[in-house]
Amino acid sequence: MSTSRPKRLALLTSGGDAPGMNAVVRAAVRTALERGAEVFAIEEGYQGLVDGGERIRRMTWDSVGGILHRGGTVIGTARCSEMRGREGRLSAARNLLKERIDGLVAVGGDGTLTGADALRREWPGLLAELVEKGEATAEAARAHAHLVVVGLVGSIDNDMAGTDMTIGADTALHRIVEAVDALSSTAASHQRTFVVEVMGRDCGYLALMSALATGANWVLIPEAPPDVDDWEARMVEVLREGRRAGRRHSTVIVAEGARDRHGEPISGERVRRVLEERLRAESRVTVLGHVQRGGAPSAFDRTMGTLLGAAAVDEILGMGPDDGPCLIGIRENRVFRSPLMENVQKTRSVGEAMAAKEFDRAMELRGVGFRSSFRIFRTLVRALPHEPRPGLRPRRFAILTAGAPAPGMNTAVRVAVRLAIDRGHRAAGVRNGFEGLVRGEVEELGWMSVHGWVALGGAELGTNRTVPREEELPAIARTLEKGQIDGLLVVGGWSAYEAAHRLVAARGEHRAFRVPIVCLPAAIDNNLPGSELSIGADTALNSIVEAVDKIKQSAVAWKRCVVVEVMGRRCGYLAAMAGLATGAERVYLPEEGITLGDLQRDLDLLVSGFAQGKRLGLMIRNENASPVFTTHFLRTLFESEGRGLFDAREAILGHLQQGGNPTPFDRILATRFAARAVELLCDESVKEDPAAVYLGFEKGKLQPFPLEGFPAAVEAVEQRPREQWWTNLLPILRILAQPGPGAAA
Secondary structure, rough: OOOOOOOOOEEEOOOOOOOOHHHHHHHHHHHHHHHHOOEEEOHHHHHHHHHHHEEEEEOOOHOOOOOOOOOOOOOOOOOHHHHHHHHHEEEEEHHHHHHHOOOEEEEOOOOHHHHHHHEEEEHHHHHHHHHHHOOOOOHHHHHHOOOOOEEEEOOOOOOOOOOOOOOOOHHHHHHHHHHHHHHHHHHHHOOEEEEEEOOOOOOOHHHHHHHHHHHEEEEEEOOOOOOOHHHHHHHHHHHHHHHHHHHEEEEEEEEOOOOOOOEEEOOHHHHHHHHHHHOOEEEEEEHHHHHHOOOOOOOHHHHHHHHHHHHHHHHHOOOOOOOOOOOEEEEEEEEEEEEEHHHHHHHHHHHHHHHHHHHHHHHHHHHHHHHHHHHHHHHHOOOOOOOOOOOOOOOEEEEEEEEEOOOOOHHHHHHHHHHHHHHEEEEEEOOOOHHHHHHHEEEEEOOHHHHOHHOOOOOOOOOOOOOOOOOHHHHHHHHHHHOOOEEEEEEEOHHHHHHHHHHHHOOOOOOOHHOOEEEEEOOOOOOOOOOOEEEEEHHHHHHHHHHHHHHHHHHOOOOOEEEEEEEOOOOOOOHHHHHHHHOOOOOEEOOOOOOOHHHHHHHHHHHHHHHOOOEEEEEEEEEEOOOHHHHHHHHHHHHHHHHHOOOOEEOOOOHHOOOOOOOOOHHHHHHHHHHHHHHHHHHHHOOOOOOOEEEEEOOOEEEEEHHHHHHHHHHHOEEOOOOHHHHHHHHHHHHHOOOOOOOOO
């Protein structure tokens, strides 16, 4: 390839659309322009590549303004049978060569990615044929002798190897969970059974995770067909036992690719008939269909699409002629690069295993997270727990929620209670956090005590930010001794960790504290050490994004600058990620502060932009970004100095960020945390010197950290970890936020 000019690259979205594709398009275009490359969008996927002409469109900075919040893909997608044949790929090569494009970013499923690789492999031969036919010059062919390809997986099914999540899967999960939550209320009113059929093709991810996140009573997925021929009888018996235990309704989730062990399809209608005939209960089927892939993308899909789109461009601009095609995905909460076709083959291996009825192998290929989630679900779905193992000495574990409320706390408590009881132990709930522990507010929790908690926001056990004083520790010790507590699970935020650490420090004076103590991170601020993601942060971020979307829609009609204040205490996570997900042009963080020089530059950009036709300015400010330059000050400054070019408003989102039902992400995260916590409590409770830990997902791995090390891992005054992974994303945020004349963010 020629090195005397900037590279020209193109991007396309093909196959089924997926929410978050527009985030990819926006990030890829702006990153390419920032890097000095020319970038083209191919409209209507591979069909546009075959047709050429106006369907290969040069993109500018402004071309991708105002698309971040939109579902689907603004550059269009289509299925193109012509690309499967040589003539179609010859047309594609002709059109790319005409525009002197030698790099391609393809966003789609395995068919899209396979098509991109086929075009890359055949590229030299295709160019030779074009030269031979006189449709291209030998000079042009030499100048663009190689095509480099990067693939991103855009699919709601989450069925591709090489990435932990595919673009669009989180949003689809939102749609399913919202629908099942809504159905649950009407089902309970009439004591009905609802059968919900969800998408996913031959992958059970959406069905399994939505079942886990909604507390469904049964799930049918392709990777794990029922293990007995008369599986209907077993399903009916479990649902009947649930009714006897006090459940007013039942939910069965069916993946569209579900089959029995003989390969016969299991449809939602088939399940409904079985339930009506055998359970003799009124049943309804809801086929969610394409509503699952529609609507505005979730915060996660916006940020993931943004990061992957930017990374894809950087990857392609650094590739040489000998580099094979690359897949860019997310693994362990980091952008991850791996060979494209190797992942396509791994993905197809799952289908081959299921076709050969090697279902254990199919589950193995889906990964550890998928298998463990299925195992946890099989326990939670039970109407009643297993009988205790003979000879087991039951332990009594106390569970409390502390710190500010975080959506997902109740989910964690529910899972912990049921898994502990299923292992033959007892669970005790502590009311009102550590204050309740001081006052002895401890009560027994049974299997059905936490029924329905999976979807509830807030904290049913009650919570507060109280950290026990030195003189209150003896009272806590008496509560633990009197209640015969063998372990303590603390679900909460900063003050919860401080309180638990105080108990650990006093183990020498109080023997009752020498029990296993496990802290789960639950804080919308995402300001806890050891964990890159805390329970509740995803829900808060989605609440912010939904509110800002509405604010932007109003503001753009008025030529207005809006300063939005978000929570986070002295951690800028929510502000930074909200900036990425909403396209804010400026984010004010406590980690960086605000100076007069910052404000002068921001004001100059606003005035210049609005003078050239800009219609919207969006600034996001963390609540503690500066003690002097408050949200009200910023709004007043911008409006005063705008001098009629634009007006300004402030929006303080307040406690709506702590409210609402937890998102699917937070429910699943809480489930995984709680399952690991129960394992640790059970393992450590038999030891003479049990551990006291806080749990965290660090680089994608769930692991315990000693509570004794809590002070060394944090900035105590600022109440945040010493190392914050998300600060590495700030350069991308700043690049993409640069406003173009007349463009929305």
